[in-house]
Amino acid sequence: MDLTAAFPSPFPTDDPVLGLIGNTPMIPYPGTEVDNLFCKLETENPTRSMKDRVALGILSEALADGDYDRVVEASSGNTAGAVALVCNRMGIDCTVTCPATTSGQKIGYMRAYGATVRLCPAVDADHPDHYRATARRLAEEDGTFMIDQYRNLSNPGVHYRWTGREMWSQAGPDMTHLVCAMGTGGIMSGSARAVKEQAAEAGTTVTTVGVDATHSNISTAFYGTDPVPYDTAVEGLGKGHELPTMWFDDIDTMRDVDDDRAFDTARRSAEEHGFLIGPSAGAALAVGLDIAQDDPDARVVVVICDGGEQYFDTLFAPETDAARRENGQATNSVSADADEEAAAAE
Numbered sequence: 001m002d003l004t005a006a007f008p009s010p011f012p013t014d015d016p017v018l019g020l021i022g023n024t025p026m027i028p029y030p031g032t033e034v035d036n037l038f039c040k041l042e043t044e045n046p047t048r049s050m051k052d053r054v055a056l057g058i059l060s061e062a063l064a065d066g067d068y069d070r071v072v073e074a075s076s077g078n079t080a081g082a083v084a085l086v087c088n089r090m091g092i093d094c095t096v097t098c099p100a101t102t103s104g105q106k107i108g109y110m111r112a113y114g115a116t117v118r119l120c121p122a123v124d125a126d127h128p129d130h131y132r133a134t135a136r137r138l139a140e141e142d143g144t145f146m147i148d149q150y151r152n153l154s155n156p157g158v159h160y161r162w163t164g165r166e167m168w169s170q171a172g173p174d175m176t177h178l179v180c181a182m183g184t185g186g187i188m189s190g191s192a193r194a195v196k197e198q199a200a201e202a203g204t205t206v207t208t209v210g211v212d213a214t215h216s217n218i219s220t221a222f223y224g225t226d227p228v229p230y231d232t233a234v235e236g237l238g239k240g241h242e243l244p245t246m247w248f249d250d251i252d253t254m255r256d257v258d259d260d261r262a263f264d265t266a267r268r269s270a271e272e273h274g275f276l277i278g279p280s281a282g283a284a285l286a287v288g289l290d291i292a293q294d295d296p297d298a299r300v301v302v303v304i305c306d307g308g309e310q311y312f313d314t315l316f317a318p319e320t321d322a323a324r325r326e327n328g329q330a331t332n333s334v335s336a337d338a339d340e341e342a343a344a345a346e
């Protein structure tokens with residue numbers, strides 16, 4: 001492994017801020033339980049998640065094909081902040097439509113980068129005031145482009161051209177497993193296809209392991225088992241059904257992690273190892289630790305999708321977390337995700 005290897009961006013830019021996207025570090029897991037686990041730090045992108053790559057890649061492709069002066073996205077999560085940053089640097093107006101339940105920390109990112117945030121009422125997905133219907137209406141205006149991360153195949157495509165190859169340049173050909181949380185499935189699908197292709201060229205194999213929430217239906221769709229009610233407090237993790245951005249042919253196996261384990265793993269990672277990560281990364285790390293412990297000869301790469309800073313008032317706030325455990329799954333951020341989920345199903 002050459003953890004310091006650099007990989008050229010497929011979306012080269014002279015912009016000093018956008019140039020910070022990608023080439024994220026891969027480090028040995030900083031805990032002491034195992035020595036065969038490696039963490040791909042997508043937290044080191046400017047808005048602290050891998051969605052910066054998606055925003056830069058999709059908008060670079062879109063602007064190469066046409067002229068746009070406004071970008072619209074319906075999102076309550078990391079994608080919106082990333083799109084807001086990239087639009088800011090590209091000099092394009094950005095409007096994000098969000099459910100009113102979106103966390104203040106996430107809205108803060110969007111507003112800080114100058115995006116117009118349209119908070120939409122929590123209504124059914126078929127209501128004209130729903131945040132996704134609102135975005136679609138705005139997207140009909142001339143010169144407007146919609147990212148549409150749930151349907152846009154450039155979402156996994158960006159990770160295929162970029163994130164997965166970058167990981168391979170750092171961890172190949174020793175890497176035996178890739179473990180990553182799935183939401184739209186973009187980062188797992190694209191990276192999995194890339195590392196599998198690179199491994200085949202090198203005469204090795206990589207087992208790709210998607211991570212889903214226990215109360216979610218990516219795994220059930222993958223294995224063809226009965227769906228379960230969608231309900232998780234882990235932002236970004238899980239979906240109620242399969243999406244076109246999930247490339248199941250490139251994924252070997254799925255593992256489910258429940259909310260408590262995802263949260264506990266992320267919290268312990270910060271407390272015990274000074275490694276501050278978000279709960280979806282906690283879920284992936286829990287699975288990565290299992291695999292690394294079971295097989296000392298494995299070389300496991302876990303993707304750290306985002307950092308813990310956005311969860312100080314949820315994951316790391318004892319009273320909020322205690323309430324979540326007591327009431328079952330629900331928190332504000334969950335209802336935002338569940339709403340986004342309903343919209344994706346349209």
Ligand SMILES: Cc1ncc(COP(=O)(O)O)c(C=O)c1O
Nearest residue numbers: 182183184185186187236280305
């Ligand atoms: C924190 C976090 N983890 C994981 C994911 C899943 O990534 P993907 O949508 O590429 O599957 C997301 C996506 O929104 C996310 O925000």
